[in-house]
C-alpha cells in the first residue's frame with residue numbers, strides 16, 4: 001500500500017514509517033520538523049495546522065503522491081504543554097480537520113491517534129472499556145483536543161462515509177523517544193537523569209499507576225489495524241492499544257535504576273494539573289477485532305529501552321546536558337513548583 005503518515009518525525013511516526021517500509025509498503029511522511037533520527041523514508045516538511053481551504057491532492061494545495069490510506073499522528077502530544085498553551089490544543093483540532101478534509105476528497109480511510117486521556121481521571125478503578133469515556137470530565141486541554149479529533153472523525157463517518165480506526169494509546173515508550181529537549185517523557189527522562197546522577201521526581205504519588213506500552217507492541221497494533229481497515233475487515237472502530245497491565249511509576253523508576261545499577265534520589269510530588277493518576281486499559285476489543293497480543297512487559301521493555309538509550313547516547317554525547325522542565329506553571333492545587341519530571 002501507499003501510506004501517508006503525518007507526524008512522521010515523532011516517536012510513533014518514526015517507528016511506524018520504518019516498520020511499514022520494511023514490510024514493503026510505500027511510505028510518505030509529513031511533519032513540520034526534520035526527523036532527527038533517520039533519513040530512511042521520504043517525507044515532506046509542512047505545517048499542518050494552518051487554516052487552509054481546498055485539499056484536492058494534498059493539504060494547502062501541495063501535491064502529495066497518491067496514497068491508499070492515511071495514519072494521522074501529528075499533534076502537540078504533551079499534556080502539560082497544552083495546559084500551559086491551550087492554543088496548541090486548538091491546533092491539534094485544526095490539524096485533524098485538515099487531514100480529514102484531505103481524506104474526504106481522496107476517499108481513502110484514516111487511522112487516527114487518540115489517547116487514554118479521553119477517559120479523564122474519574123473511573124480510577126474501573127476497567128477502561130472503550131464505551132466509558134465521559135466528556136463531562138475532560139481533564140486537560142490535551143484531552144479536549146483528542147475528544148474533538150475523535151468527534152470530527154465520527155462525524156465524517158456519518159456525514160461523508162469516512163472509513164476509520166481510532167486508536168487510544170497509553171504511555172508509549174522505547175526507541176526514538178529520547179529528544180528530551182523537545183519533549184520530556186518520563187522513561188527517557190528517568191534514564192537520562194539517573195545516568196547524570198541527578199534526582200528524579202515522581203508526580204502523582206506513590207500509587208500513580210499507568211499502562212506503559214513498549215513501542216513495538218503499539219506499532220504491531222497499528223500495522224494490524226492498517227491491514228484490517230484496508231481490507232474492510234475492521235472498520236469504524238475505536239480501540240485501546242496498550243499493554244493491559246498497570247505499573248506504578250515507582251516500579252518503573254526501580255526497574256530503570258536496577259538496569260543502570262544506579263541509586264537515584266527520588267522525591268514524590270502531587271499530580272500536575274490535568275494528569276491522569278490511574279489507568280489500565282481494557283484490551284478485549286483489540287484482542288477480539290485485531291488478534292492483538294502485546295508481547296513486552298515493562299521489565300523487558302525497560303531493559304530494551306535502556307539498551308537503546310545507551311547506544312544512542314554513546315553516538316551522541318552532546319545530548320548529555322541538563323533538560324529543561326516543560327511543565328512550569330501546570331501544578332494542581334496551588335502546590336509548590338517542582339523542577340523535574342512529567343509523566344505522560
Ligand SMILES: NC(=O)c1ccc[n+]([C@@H]2O[C@H](COP(=O)([O-])OP(=O)(O)OC[C@H]3O[C@@H](n4cnc5c(N)ncnc54)[C@H](O)[C@@H]3O)[C@@H](O)[C@H]2O)c1
Pocket residue numbers: 006007008009010011012013030031032033046047048049072073074075076077078091095113114115116168169170171172173183
Ligand atoms: N506516545 C504516547 O505515549 C502517546 C499516547 C497517547 C496518544 N499519543 C498520540 O499519538 C500521536 C503520536 O505521538 P508521538 O508520541 O509520536 O508524539 P511526537 O510528539 O513524538 O510526534 C508528533 C509529531 O507531530 C508533529 N507536529 C506537531 N505539530 C505539527 C504541525 N502543525 N504540522 C505538522 N506536524 C506537526 C511534531 O513535529 C511531531 O514530530 C500523537 O497524536 C499523540 O497525541 C501518543
